[in-house]
Amino acid sequence: MKRHLISAADLTRDDAVLILDTAEEMARFADRPIKKLPTLRGRTVVNLFFEDSTRTRISFEAAAKRLSADVINFSAKGSSVSKGESLKDTALTLEAMGADGVVIRHGDSGAPHRLATSGWIGGSVINAGDGTHEHPTQALLDAFTMRRRLVGEEGAALDGRRITIVGDILHSRVARSNVHLLSTLGAHVTLVAPPTLLPIGVERWPCEVSYDLDAVLAKSDAVMMLRVQRERMNAAFFPTEREYARRYGLDGERMARMPEHAIVMHPGPMNRGMEITAAVADSPRCTAVEQVANGVSIRMAVMYLLLGGAEPALSREDSAHPSPATTPDGGAARRPAVEENN
Amino acid sequence: MTEQNRTLLRGAKILGGEPQDVLIEGGTIAEIGRDLQAAGAEVVETDGAVLLPGLVDLHTHLREPGREDSETVLTGTRAAAKGGYTAVHAMANTFPVADTAGVVEQVWRLGKEYGYCDVRPVGAVTVGLEGKQLAELGAMHDSAAEVRVFSDDGKCVDDAVIMRRALEYVKAFDGVVAQHAQEPRLTAGAQMNEGIVSAELGLAGWPAVAEESIIARDVLLAAHVGSRVHICHLSTAGSVEIVRWAKSKGWNVTAEVTPHHLLLTDELVRSYNPVYKVNPPLRTEADVLALREALADGTIDCVATDHAPHPHEDKDCEWGAAAMGMVGLETALSVVQHTMVDTGLLDWAQVADRMSFRPAAIGRLEGHGRPVSPGEPANLVLLDADYRGQVDPAGFASRSANTPYEGRELPGRVTHTWLRGRPTVVDGKLVGAA
Known part of the structure; x- marks a missing residue:
């Protein structure tokens, strides 16, 4: 695996499966009375959030704390950033404070890439969502949830599973990361949206595209509903909320036409009544809450694999712990944690 | 002497x-x-x-007055001389805007004083580049700076009536309006060429149609009122087609292309390195090839640098926060040699035509763009x-x-x-x- 996690496209199939398997290990600790691991003791993780996102920030924070890292939360609001400090100067400040890992959420597409490649900092960069570009840990936790619900087997990918992603693809970093990751894992992805909310050039993505939700529902193992901002209609992306909900929203009737085993996913926060009805959101087929819980396990796995470093990341003495990461950068040298533990 | x-x-x-x-x-x-x-x-x-005859640039940003941290008339004309230029047209988007005789005369006078390269100021079409009220075009024309080219470059004269009036008005003194063709509503927040790469990178797209629709409108307007119009930094294959069609009608349309649009493509944006951020944006390989062909067959009249200096901090940042533009005076001739001469598309006599004779003629610039003859x-x-x-x-x-x-x-x-x-x-x- 690379030193940073900027794009889901950077992950090989082996990388992705390794992260999912490691996350399964991490999830097992969540069921224990003491949830903390000593893995990242003495390491500093900075949550650098230029956009408000309490959900994502606390997920990364919980993950880092369960790995015993020191966590610094840096929110742009009310900080020097709101007084005009540049990303570069913020980065240099964090570097001076000795950040081993920087989790960055930024409104500009590419900001994490710049942070990782401009030589401003030495630590690992984890993209927690950049503009309308990518949100790779969201895609990983989605894949993790799908694998648990649709495959149920560690070490496996998502070969042949049919995943439908519905909504504002144009502005969605979740969709971009999911298309990359799910296709890497062997799933068949179909994007569904009104043509106005699909990017020019989408035909080159490794997926199918449809304007008709009803036509693909019966062939879907998972249907992922994306949040659609109501304000989009002001820019004429669709005429009204009601028309959007009628054509692209998921209600009980549509859900009933999905295969029995199929799940409904949502990255949150939900717009109930817009892309998803309350009945669907609260049904047992909807994994939204489960996705949040899985998010902590996935982010623990990512930080463990990226920041574990040359030192044994987890104590060997504790046989219940996953195997240590023996090399910082050599993905091949790292075996999936489950092999030693099962 | x-x-x-x-x-x-x-x-x-x-x-x-x-x-x-x-x-x-x-x-x-x-x-x-x-x-x-x-x-x-x-x-x-x-x-x-x-x-070669001294090169003439129709499109240079000297930044003075107002942004002397990025360039001055002195440093810009020194750069021009090093690039082989003997005359440059200084764009009007300075602070204050070059929309009065006073500002254009100041810029012209500085160029004359330093003596590295003749500076012919471009006058703004509208007051403050706001696109609402015509600037005093006649006063700028009559000033010592002898303004012949008018442009709101950096901004499009998007109001069809204002554009029509400007085209008509400058006929009185053989001026030319140089249009920065960019439909503003189609490019709100645009960061790069809209296409396969922008879709992947999640950067807001600057579609080719936003340029082409304005060019189509303006060649029709120019034909209707019998004026000449010049298209700045033409960047797409579709724009080439429109200009080719307009010329086939005998309309008085001229166009320029920048060196960077002859060489670079939007694939470079994958680095998110703002040094590749420019307006109009880098386009696709197909566009680059169409532009080269059009420059070779004369559809595009000339090469203009769109030399756009920016201080380091405006590029040493995330893509979205970065300024648009690239410097070009000192590399233009090399890029043209690389893309046009070494490829066999132009010989040196044609380079002289595209980089000296034609731009001087479009700008009605006397004493430049002349044959190399006794x-x-x-x-x-x-x-x-x-x-x-x-x-x-x-x-x-x-x-x-x-x-x-x-x-x-x-x-x-x-x-x-x-x-x-x-x-x-x-x-x-x-x-x-x-």
């Missing part, structure tokens, strides 16, 4: 032709021939370098076309270094530039003004 100032160029390939000697006396070309004798003249052994003004550039070297912005005369070519190997090096017989560049180095 005329008596002392004699320079003999030995064996220069005029417009890439057979080696000949050229004698410069005072401000003019005195004699051309073989084995010329000129007692007391300073002799330049050209070693078969290519001799009696003509000695505005000349000598190019070592066999040179190959990496671009190093540390050697730039420009105050800014935002070049997309850093570390790239490009051919050709300007060794000498003469402005009315006075050398501004000798052996690749600037020479102080007289």
Whole structure:
């Protein structure tokens, strides 16, 4: 695996499966009375959030704390950033404070890439969502949830599973990361949206595209509903909320036409009544809450694999712990944690 | 003074032709021939370098007044001289905007004072580049700066009525409106070319149609009112088609292309390195090839640099926060050699046409863009076309270094530039003004 996690496209199939398997290990600790691991003791993780996102920030924070890292939360609001400090100067400040890992959420597409490649900092960069570009840990936790619900087997990918992603693809970093990751894992992805909310050039993505939700529902193992901002209609992306909900929203009737085993996913926060009805959101087929819980396990796995470093990341003495990461950068040298533990 | 100032160029390939000697006396070309004798003249052994008329840029941002942290008339004209230019058109988007006779005269006067390169200011079409009220175009024309080209460059004159009126109004004094073709509503927040790459990178797209729709409208307007219109930095294959069609109708339409649009594509944006952020944006390979072909067949009249200096901090940041633009004066001729001459699309005589004769004619600029013949003004550039070297912005005369070519190997090096017989560049180095 690379030193940073900027794009889901950077992950090989082996990388992705390794992260999912490691996350399964991490999830097992969540069921224990003491949830903390000593893995990242003495390491500093900075949550650098230029956009408000309490959900994502606390997920990364919980993950880092369960790995015993020191966590610094840096929110742009009310900080020097709101007084005009540049990303570069913020980065240099964090570097001076000795950040081993920087989790960055930024409104500009590419900001994490710049942070990782401009030589401003030495630590690992984890993209927690950049503009309308990518949100790779969201895609990983989605894949993790799908694998648990649709495959149920560690070490496996998502070969042949049919995943439908519905909504504002144009502005969605979740969709971009999911298309990359799910296709890497062997799933068949179909994007569904009104043509106005699909990017020019989408035909080159490794997926199918449809304007008709009803036509693909019966062939879907998972249907992922994306949040659609109501304000989009002001820019004429669709005429009204009601028309959007009628054509692209998921209600009980549509859900009933999905295969029995199929799940409904949502990255949150939900717009109930817009892309998803309350009945669907609260049904047992909807994994939204489960996705949040899985998010902590996935982010623990990512930080463990990226920041574990040359030192044994987890104590060997504790046989219940996953195997240590023996090399910082050599993905091949790292075996999936489950092999030693099962 | 005329008596002392004699320079003999030995064996220069005029417009890439057979080696000949050229004698410069005072401000003019005195004699051309073989084995010329000129007692007391300073002799330049050209070693078969290519001799071209001094280049003329229709599109330069000198940034003064207002953004002297990125460029000044002095540093910009020094950069121009190093790039082989003897005249540049200074764009109007300064602070304050060059929308009055006072501002354009100031810029013109500074250029004259420094003496590296003639500076012909471009006047704003509308007050403050706001697109609402016509600036005093006549006053700028009548000023000492002799403004002939008017442009709100950086912004599009998007109001069809204002554009129509401007096109009509400048007919009175043979002016030309140079349009920055960008439909503003289609490009709100745009960051890069809209296409396959923007879809992947999640950057807001700048669609080709936003340029093409304005060009289509403006060539129709120009035809309707019988004016001439000039299209700035044409960047798409579709724009080429529209201009080609307009010219086939006999309409008075001219167009320019930048060196970077002849070479670079939006694939470079994958680095998220803002040095590739420019407006109009880098397009696709197909567009690049169409632009080269159009420059070769004359559909596009000329090369203009859109030299757009920015201070380091405006590029040393995330993509979305970065300024748009690239410097170009000191690399333009090399890029044209690389993309057009070394590919066989243009010969040196045609390069002289696209980079000197045509832009001077469009700008109604006298004394520039003249043939290399006896009696003509000695505005000349000598190019070592066999040179190959990496671009190093540390050697730039420009105050800014935002070049997309850093570390790239490009051919050709300007060794000498003469402005009315006075050398501004000798052996690749600037020479102080007289």
